[in-house]
Amino acid sequence: MGKDIEVGGEFSAKDYHDPPPAPLIDAEELTQWSLYRAIIAEFIATLLFLYITVLTVIGYKSQIDTTKNGDQCGGVGILGIAWAFGGMIFVLVYCTAGISGGHINPAVTFGLFLARKVSLVRAILYMVAQCLGAICGCGLVKAFQKSYYTNYGGGANELATGFSKGTGLGAEIIGTFVLVYTVFSATDPKRNARDSHVPVLAPLPIGFAVFMVHLATIPITGTGINPARSFGAAVIYNKDKAWDDHWIFWVGPFIGAAIAALYHQYVLRAAAVKALGSFRSSSNI
Secondary structure, eight states, rough: OOOOOEEETEEEEOOOOOOOOOOOOOGGGGGOOHHHHHHHHHHHHHHHHHHHHHHHHHHHHHHHHHHGGGGGSSHHHHHHHHHHHHHHHHHHHHHTTTTTTTOOOOHHHHHHHHSSSSSSHHHHHHHHHHHHHHHHHHHEEEEESSHHHEEEHHGGOOOOOOOHHHHHHHHHHHHHHHHHHHHHHHOOOOOOOHHSSSOOOOHHHHHHHHHHHHHHHHHHHOOOOOHHHHHHHHHHHHOHHHTTTTHHHHHHHHHHHHHHIIIIIIIOHHHHHHHHHHHHHHHHO
16 A cells, blocks of 8 residues: 554554656756745855854854964853854754755755755756855955954854864765764655654754853864855855865865765665565566
8 A cells, every 4th residue: 555554552554655756857946936035044044154154253253262362161161152152053953944945055056966855956956056145155254344354254164173184084974974864854845744742843953952062162163064164164264274174165065964864865765675675566467
């Protein structure tokens, strides 16, 4: 019957059907206002994300600058920076999830594209909007606080002294895997159908994932896990050090997102096993 029945203790079983995969290329999508509304939402959300988080980073650095009467123990600290990134993702995903899906990250979009949750056209346009939004967000910070922005690194991601490129790449891969894996788990429609008695506010675990990853990797790479965030800060800051190892902040997140998509779809959701079973059933008819 094509039904996937889940039994959960005292709760009644529910029938569930996987939604059809998104088409690879959907020309008709380009004629729909909903696509352009979603692109605008991704642009604005990424702009706001970079504006708030970069301001937090340079504000913290200015507060601990001892050459200007700063206090090494003052400011929000790494914990506060992590909360700023995680909190903003929670807020912005909550605001835009119903419009664009609340990606705000090319790595998330790439992972969802590999899982056939979005079309190629939508994925490309989302990534462009996210990168442009990140550039504009950092541009606003520089426009309002140019001296602070220039003196304190502009929030650009850089490989910290003492860490190898391999370590930085590994940190970005694993950090992005955690994020994208959380996105898949929190937004899985099968889970929502099965566990409707345990409502999950998807932006909350996603925001917490960003928070936890920042705590772990800020000392290594400043935490990218979002190519648009790294690209926007590098473009506006535009110093050699920001570009030296910039490839890490694209390659790492995309590899991590791909691994998360494959793990969720083909291991946890057993897509390969289902496909093989369907093939065998049709062969026996």
